[in-house]
Amino acid sequence: MLVGDRIRLSDVARAAGVSLATASKALNGSGRMTAETRERVRQAAEAMGFRPNAMARALSSQRSFTVGLLTNDGYGRFSMPVMAGVAEALVDQGVSVFMCGIEDDAALGRLHVEAMLDKQVDGIICSGKRIDRRLPVDLSDLPVPVVYVFTDAPEGAVxxxxxxxxxxxxxxxxxxxxxxxxxxxxxxxxxxxxxxxxARVFREVTGPDSTVLHGAWSEAWGHEAVARLWDGSAPPPDGLFCGNDQIARGAVDALRERGVAVPGDVSVVGFDNWEIVAAATRPPLTSIDMNLKDLGREAGRLMLALSEGRAVEPGVRRQPCRLVVRQSCGGGSAR
Amino acid sequence: MLVGDRIRLSDVARAAGVSLATASKALNGSGRMTAETRERVRQAAEAMGFRPNAMARALSSQRSFTVGLLTNDGYGRFSMPVMAGVAEALVDQGVSVFMCGIEDDAALGRLHVEAMLDKQVDGIICSGKRIDRRLPVDLSDLPVPVVYVFTDAPEGAVxxxxxxxxxxxxxxxxxxxxxxxxxxxxxxxxxxxxxxxxARVFREVTGPDSTVLHGAWSEAWGHEAVARLWDGSAPPPDGLFCGNDQIARGAVDALRERGVAVPGDVSVVGFDNWEIVAAATRPPLTSIDMNLKDLGREAGRLMLALSEGRAVEPGVRRQPCRLVVRQSCGGGSAR
Incomplete structure (x- = not known):
């Protein structure tokens, strides 16, 4: 192996004080930059023995400045904010994110993963619509790094x-x-x-006997749950924590129609902070935001580290949610 | 130029009676197919003088079996169904669709378009969130075909x-x-x-003096419009056509709270057929569906034709919407 082969584009970039994307474009003769910057990168490459053939390899296979995002979320509710975050983390590095939708179809999944590999993506981010289901593709033996976001991941994955x-x-x-x-x-x-x-944590905070009702993720279930809680013999709740914003919206509508004041008589908190629902509820919903864009941003950073060969600890990273306060709770607008 | 250079992969595919994707994979030694099919394609290629170097070109640059989808719809409301349709039209041809989001940022747009071209996509489908605005990228001089869907397009474009x-x-x-x-x-x-x-067509049907109220695309505006229409001195409407489902939902909620029966006293039709809103409205909304998935499917077909070198008439194609009947209108469940 020639010495030049061991010099990586990232070494050249560091020596020239530019980003990887700029180094790549400078040597490639493409992109926008001053002639001076381009010359500085070229000189660094020459001084370090970064050879054209190694360079060609770096450009054509080592780094392609593209990351694939695989998702089975055909609605985009979860994958669109994740993609926005990934893109935000990577754009300064000149990296583009390409999203490819697979339905729950293994053959389709394989086709699209092969297409991504053909395009020599630097890595694949795999994203779903719930954290306890896996996409129907096996990504364990790929020649590129894989990061999982908002989906179940195999043992030892990032x-x-x-x-x-x-x-x-x-x-x-x-x-x-x-x-x-x-x-x-x-x-x-x-x-x-x-x-x-x-539900487990809710009972940890409120006591083991507190009421938990399971149903559909729908407004209709919010209505029905209010009927059950308010028509029963027990005194009705003075606070509702709902599993998503649609349930919360149904509950708030049902309470209004019963003449129960929100937040006067009952405080309500939703989950997801789905603007289109939370902000249109009357009164607007306090809700828990899962920070999906932050999740995507962190996935982008991890992918960058992996594609540059830096070490990344495997395992599941749990990123914090945040409470977004609107009027459905009363009692202060922030904390 | 050698004779073999003029023979296209599509000619070989036609002669062998297989799809382009299969022909490509057969000659490439990849993909799943019977040995017999692979041999048939190889023999056709040989008989027609389709030479390895021409083949290599076909595989590496003429067709890459990837189409890029560019969008500035960060929410995915319009672009996700379009992408699903494009994917559906192309998957049988072994073509993958890669979506790339640009915000309304020209520099970002250029970066991502360059990345798509680097990846040698067979074409770019450009998609937006309204039909009278253009994405901040100039796609007029690209070396690959471009199809515009649900966005404003330059003169002479498809x-x-x-x-x-x-x-x-x-x-x-x-x-x-x-x-x-x-x-x-x-x-x-x-x-x-x-x-x-x-609004223009609404007045064409209902008369030049019929009421048209412009406001925001929101539930709140639906509420407010009902207040204006029902608190005025004129007799209130007995039918409401709303510009989107959110306005319609706000109107239906406001009518219920006034004790006006939907559909008993007033029939309501929305626009968009956005399931999450239309189906959760009480009663569920009759709505106009823009058939965005069909739009995507047709865009995929046009892209396929263009990338195979077939002629496609330029100009704006208007695809029909369809009425989806639910309970908010009364008077029959279909027609």
Missing amino acids: SLVSDDAQGAREAAEWLAGLGRRRLAHVTGPASFASARER | SLVSDDAQGAREAAEWLAGLGRRRLAHVTGPASFASARER
């Missing part, structure tokens, strides 16, 4: 999910901090790990 | 939009067909070409 436990704790403690004492949690199906985890 | 006039006509005529005589149109800002066009 993965990122939002911290359901911490998010649920924020919500329950916020309601308790407002002086609410009869709290209930109305959430989605217990078949979702996120629903189970949030 | 473009697809949904037919606002036909959609608005369907809505207004449906309401009239139910016997509604006092129709009003509550829609978005007049700065949107779609809002103006739908």
Whole structure:
């Protein structure tokens, strides 16, 4: 092997004091930069023995400045903010993110992963619509690094999910901090790990006997749950923590129609902070935001490290959620 | 130039009776197919004088079996269904669709278009979030074909939009067909070409003096418009055509709170058929669906034709919308 082969483009970039993308473009004769910058990179490459053939390899296969984002979220609810975050983390490095949708179809998945590899992406970010299901593709033996975001990941992979436990704790403690004492949690199906985890933490905060109702992730379920809670013999709750914003919206509508004041009589917190729902609810919903864009941003940073050959600890990283306060809770606009 | 250079991969595919993707993979030694098919393609290539170097060119630059989808719709409301349609049209040809988001930033747009060209996509589909605005990139001199979907396109381009006039006509005529005589149109800002066009056709159907109210694309505007229409001195409408489903939802909620029955007293039609809103409205909304997935599918077909060198007529293609009947209108479940 020639000496020049061991010199990496990143070494040249560092020596010339420019980003990898700029170094690549300078040597490639493409991109926008001053003639001076281009010359500086060229001189650094020459001085370090970074040879044209090694350079060609660097440009054509070592780094392609493209990252693939694979998703089975056909609606875009989760994958669009993740993509925005990934793109934000990588754009300064001159890296483009290409998203490719697979439905829950293994053959389709293989086709698209092969296409990404043909295009010599620097890595693949794999993203889903729930954290306890895997995409129907095996990414374990790829020649490029893989980062998993908001999806189940195989043992030993680098993965990122939002911290359901911490998010649920924020919500329950916020309601308790407002002086609410009869709290209930109305959430989605217990078949979702996120629903189970949030319910577990809710009971940790509010007591083992507090009310948890599982149903669909829908407005209709929010309506129905309010009917059950308010038509029963027990005193109705004075605080509701809902598993998503649609359930919360249904609950708030149902309460208004019963003449129960929100936030006067009952404080309500949703989950997801889905603007289109949370902001249109009357009153607008306090909600837990999973910070999906931050998740994407961190995934982009990890991918960058991996594609530059830096070491990244494997395992599941849980990123914090944040409480977004609107009027449905009362009791202060921030903390 | 050698004779073999003039033989195209599509000629070989046709002679062997296989798709382009299969022909490519057969000659490339990749992909899944029977040994017999692979041999048939090879023999066809040999018989026609399709030479390895021409083949290599075909594989490496003539067709890459990837199409880029450029969008500035960061929410995914419009671009996700378009992408699903494009993918559906192309997957049988072994073509993958890679979506890349640009915000309204020309430098970012250039970077990502360059990345797509570096990856030798067979073509670029350019998609937006409204039909009267252009993405901040100039795609007029690219070495690959471009198809525009749901965005403004330059003169002479191949473009697809949904037919606002036909959609608005369907809505207004449906309401009239139910016997509604006092129709009003509550829609978005007049700065949107779609809002103006739908309003124009609404008046064509209902008369030049019929009520058209412009406001925001929001539930809050639906509430406010109902207050204006019902608190005025004129007799209130018995049919509402709303410019999107959010306005319609706000209007339906406001009517319920006034004790006005939907569809008993007033029939309501929305626009967009955005499931998450239309299906959750009480009663669920009849709405105009822009068939964005069909738009994507047609864009995929046009792209395929262009990338295979077939002739495609330039100009704007308007694809029909369709009325989706739910309970907010009354008077029949389909037609």
